[in-house]
Amino acid sequence: MAFLDKLPRHLFTRRGWGMLAAGAFALAAAQVMGRRDLLTLALLLLVLPLVSLAGIRLVKPKFRVYREFNPSPVETSAPTIVHLAVGRTGPGTGQVIMEERLPPHFGQAPAFRFPSRSATGGTSRYEYHLTSGYRGLFRIGPVTAEFTDPFGLSLHRQAIDDGDILTVTPAAVVLPATALDGARGNDGVTATRTRANPSDDDVMTREYRHGDPMRRVHWAATARHGELMVRQEESVTTPEATIILDHRSAAFGGPSGMTMPGLPGRHGHGLATSETFEWSVVAAMSVSAHLAERNYSLRILDAGGNPAFLHSPSSPEPGADEFSGTSGLQSIAESLAAVHLSGPSHTRRDTAARDAQGRSSRRRAAGGGQPPGADQEPPAFDDHLMDKLGAHRMRGPLIAVLGRISAEEATALAPAAAYGTNAFALLAVDKPADFHGVLDVLQQNGWRAAAVTPRTALAAAWGQFDEDPAVPVAPASEVRRGAGVAT
Numbered sequence: 001m002a003f004l005d006k007l008p009r010h011l012f013t014r015r016g017w018g019m020l021a022a023g024a025f026a027l028a029a030a031q032v033m034g035r036r037d038l039l040t041l042a043l044l045l046l047v048l049p050l051v052s053l054a055g056i057r058l059v060k061p062k063f064r065v066y067r068e069f070n071p072s073p074v075e076t077s078a079p080t081i082v083h084l085a086v087g088r089t090g091p092g093t094g095q096v097i098m099e100e101r102l103p104p105h106f107g108q109a110p111a112f113r114f115p116s117r118s119a120t121g122g123t124s125r126y127e128y129h130l131t132s133g134y135r136g137l138f139r140i141g142p143v144t145a146e147f148t149d150p151f152g153l154s155l156h157r158q159a160i161d162d163g164d165i166l167t168v169t170p171a172a173v174v175l176p177a178t179a180l181d182g183a184r185g186n187d188g189v190t191a192t193r194t195r196a197n198p199s200d201d202d203v204m205t206r207e208y209r210h211g212d213p214m215r216r217v218h219w220a221a222t223a224r225h226g227e228l229m230v231r232q233e234e235s236v237t238t239p240e241a242t243i244i245l246d247h248r249s250a251a252f253g254g255p256s257g258m259t260m261p262g263l264p265g266r267h268g269h270g271l272a273t274s275e276t277f278e279w280s281v282v283a284a285m286s287v288s289a290h291l292a293e294r295n296y297s298l299r300i301l302d303a304g305g306n307p308a309f310l311h312s313p314s315s316p317e318p319g320a321d322e323f324s325g326t327s328g329l330q331s332i333a334e335s336l337a338a339v340h341l342s343g344p345s346h347t348r349r350d351t352a353a354r355d356a357q358g359r360s361s362r363r364r365a366a367g368g369g370q371p372p373g374a375d376q377e378p379p380a381f382d383d384h385l386m387d388k389l390g391a392h393r394m395r396g397p398l399i400a401v402l403g404r405i406s407a408e409e410a411t412a413l414a415p416a417a418a419y420g421t422n423a424f425a426l427l428a429v430d431k432p433a434d435f436h437g438v439l440d441v442l443q444q445n446g447w448r449a450a451a452v453t454p455r456t457a458l459a460a461a462w463g464q465f466d467e468d469p470a471v472p473v474a475p476a477s478e479v480r481r482g483a484g485v486a487t
Contacts, residue, residue, distance in 0.1 A: 016049040016153035052149035056156045062090030063114075065143050065161035069130075073167035073334055079131045080166070082140065086114055087123035097146045101163070103138050105261050106130055114145070132168045135281070136262030136271055137314050137338050139163045165263070167314055169333040170282050172289040176463040205229040238324070240396035241296045242389065242420065245284045246303040248380065249341040251403030252277035252428070262338065263313070271340040275454040276428040280401045281336055283426055283458055287399055288323075288332045290462075296396065297324035300332065303402075305385030314338035381412040389419035400425040400447075410438045414445035424465050425449040 012020065023045030030038035066085040074080040086098065096114040116124035132138065141163025147156045205221040208228035221229035246252075252274045259270045273281075288298055299322050300308040307321035315335035323332050389398065398420030400413070405427065417423035425447050429435055432451035442449040452461045 011053060012049055012154050013148060013152055016052070019045050019049050019153060048151070049153045052151055053154035056147055056149045056154050060090070060158065061088065061096070061147055063087065063145065063160045064089050065141075067141060067164045069166055073169045073337065074132070075169050075171040076135050077131065077133055077171060079129050082128050082130055084126040084143070085123055086126070086143065099144050100128070101141055101144060102130070103261055105134060106132065130166070134260050134262065135168050135170045135337050136260055138166045138168065138262055140166050167334055167337050169337045170285045173282060173286040173458045175286055175290040175459055178462065178466045205231060239296050240299065240392060241291045242299045242301065242392065242396070242398050243284060243287060244301050244303065244398070244400040244402070245280065245308045246380070246400070246402045247277065247308070247339060247341055248303060248343045248403070250343060251405060252280070252341055271338060273341060276403055276430065277341055279428045279452070279454040279456070280403065281339060283401050283428070285333060285336050286458055287401070288329060292325070292329040297322065298328065298332070299392065301385065301388055303380035303385070304382065305388040309335035309339060311342055312336070312339040381409055381416070386416060389416050393419050394421055396420065397422040397424065402427045404429050405438060407437055407441060410441040414442055414447065417446035423447045426461060427451040428454065
């Protein structure tokens with residue numbers, strides 16, 4: 001029996017291998033003893049497993065698979081229930097053992113038998129739970145089936161579907177209430193109402209009431225209704241907020257750079273990310289949820305003023321940068337599921353080399369331009385971003401979720417504070433103490449800014465914006481060990 005266990009299991013079952021061994025033994029005995037009946041038995045024992053092996057590969061059973069996730073999409077660390085239905089569409093076969101293929105971080109792959117004991121109408125239904133600690137897009141499946149012939153002699157394994165994509169979104173953190181929008185009221189709960197000069201296309205009317213001035217009589221509506229009607233022009237503006245989400249590799253890459261599991265990104269090896277960028281993604285999700293609950297419409301841009309999710313594989317509308325309501329928040333969550341670092345990556349290890357290359361490039365530029373194929377970063381905090389912000393000037397707060405930015409980049413970003421009713425900046429970095437100069441540049445130009453580590457409690461960093469900017473917030477170590485905030 002131990003010998004049979006060492007034989008390959010992808011061709012024959014133990015019964016099949018045993019029958020082949022018995023056939024070989026009978027064939028040898030027939031040769032030695034000269035018995036034709038033993039020869040006949042040997043041929044039967046040898047041919048039957050081979051015929052069953054050929055038959056199970058030529059006549060492949062066909063199945064249909066239906067897979068549903070509930071909920072879908074699902075947040076990180078939250079369970080989703082997978083409902084799996086498998087039905088036979090081709091000719092019947094022997095016993096089938098099935099297994100659902102899963103990405104490794106989901107744990108052990110579930111296995112089940114077909115048909116199930118509770119099968120109805122030729123369809124077997126199964127259910128299992130999945131929980132992911134990572135955001136991203138994950139292929140669940142395919143279902144692989146291990147078929148046996150009716151005699152249980154041979155085996156054949158094949159995938160019977162293509163699998164389905166599970167979207168895992170970052171989970172939002174509950175943020176404390178802050179005075180975000182000044183004149184619009186705390187957190188923008190009350191929309192601003194303004195009287196507008198009416199036009200033929202923008203006018204509401206009501207019945208005339210005693211005391212209404214005659215100058216407000218709308219004669220066209222009066223003629224239509226047969227009674228005196230007056231203008232009632234009132235427009236309601238929805239509070240707006242703009243979020244700048246920096247996702248440049250230069251701002252978040254480096255020693256903490258890593259690749260998360262999931263469907264391949266632009267490099268074919270999963271999502272390019274880092275600890276600081278993961279903190280920023282959760283921050284963007286949390287701020288979006290915080291503002292959406294307070295009736296804000298949201299605009300989300302990248303550091304260059306383009307739609308922040310333009311290159312996100314999970315985005316339902318990659319070119320969109322404006323979101324509102326519950327559907328808008330859901331679209332933001334799905335877009336953040338697979339957003340990744342973009343642009344060339346720079347590490348601290350080659351900082352000196354980069355500086356030397358920069359000096360050399362400047363010398364070459366002075367003498368006749370840059371060499372072809374030079375690696376350049378996408379523009380950040382330039383006129384394109386300022387034009388986008390200027391188009392919605394003073395309509396609500398501006399929140400920037402950034403990584404490592406230089407003093408020059410901070411100087412370029414600083415004037416953007418004038419485009420929002422308030423301006424807030426969170427810098428997710430490895431060493432906040434190295435960014436006091438950057439924070440000073442932003443704060444001197446009207447920003448409320450803080451530098452945080454990936455271990456900083458987001459609620460503590462957000463709550464700081466209601467405090468005196470000159471007073472440091474309590475380090476997150478009081479909330480979560482090993483965190484810190486620099487202001």
